[in-house]
Amino acid sequence: MKYRTLGASGLKVSALSYGSWVTFGDQVDTERAAECMQVAYDHGVNFFDNAEAYSDGQSERMMGEIIRENGWDRTDLVVSTKIFWGGEGPNDRGLSRKHVVEGTTAALERLQMDYVDLVFCHRPDLETPIEETVRAMSYLVDNGYAFYWGTSEWSAQQIRHAHEVARREHLVPPTMEQPQYNMLHRERVEREYA
Structure with a gap:
C-alpha cells in the first residue's frame, strides 16, 4: 500500500481508505463488515472513515467493535x-458549538475510542456563523477529541473563509477537504479546488 501525507499535516494515510457509508448497518451485518475491514487492513489500509449519520450511528458502533475485537x-x-x-432534535444537527462537541463525544462513545484522528464538518452549515464552527472544531483539536479537523463538500470559498477565521482568531485551521470525486463528479475538484 502506498501512503500519502494528509494535507499540510505530517499524518500518513493509505492511498485507499475504507469507508462505511453504504456498507455498515442496514446493508451489511457485523460478520461481513469484519471480513471486509480485515481484508482492507491486511492490504495496508490504515484509514477508516465513518460519520455520525451513517446508519444512525450503527456504523460507528460496528467499526469500533470490530477494531476492538480484532485487537x-x-x-x-x-x-x-x-x-x-x-x-432529529433542533440542536442535534448542524455545526453549532453544542452539536460539534456533543456529536463528537457521542461518536467517540459509539466507536469506543478516546479520540479520532480526523473529524470532518460533513457539510457547510449556513445557519451557524463560520466563526462559531471554526472555534468549535479548534476546541476539539485543542482538547484531544481529534488530531485534525477538516471539511466535506465545502466550496473553495467556504474553506478559504474558515482559514481566514482561524488565522485571525489564532485557532486551528482545517487540514483537509473530503469532496465527492469520481468519474461522474469531477468538476468541483478539477476546476474549483485546482
Missing part, C-alpha cells in the same frame, strides 16, 4: 468521523 493497535490506524446530521 488492532490504535496507533496504526487513522479513524475519522463526520459531524452534521446527528438526530
Whole structure:
C-alpha cells in the first residue's frame, strides 16, 4: 500500500481508505463488515472513515467493535468521523458549538475510542456563523477529541473563509477537504479546488 501525507499535516494515510457509508448497518451485518475491514487492513489500509449519520450511528458502533475485537493497535490506524446530521432534535444537527462537541463525544462513545484522528464538518452549515464552527472544531483539536479537523463538500470559498477565521482568531485551521470525486463528479475538484 502506498501512503500519502494528509494535507499540510505530517499524518500518513493509505492511498485507499475504507469507508462505511453504504456498507455498515442496514446493508451489511457485523460478520461481513469484519471480513471486509480485515481484508482492507491486511492490504495496508490504515484509514477508516465513518460519520455520525451513517446508519444512525450503527456504523460507528460496528467499526469500533470490530477494531476492538480484532485487537488492532490504535496507533496504526487513522479513524475519522463526520459531524452534521446527528438526530432529529433542533440542536442535534448542524455545526453549532453544542452539536460539534456533543456529536463528537457521542461518536467517540459509539466507536469506543478516546479520540479520532480526523473529524470532518460533513457539510457547510449556513445557519451557524463560520466563526462559531471554526472555534468549535479548534476546541476539539485543542482538547484531544481529534488530531485534525477538516471539511466535506465545502466550496473553495467556504474553506478559504474558515482559514481566514482561524488565522485571525489564532485557532486551528482545517487540514483537509473530503469532496465527492469520481468519474461522474469531477468538476468541483478539477476546476474549483485546482
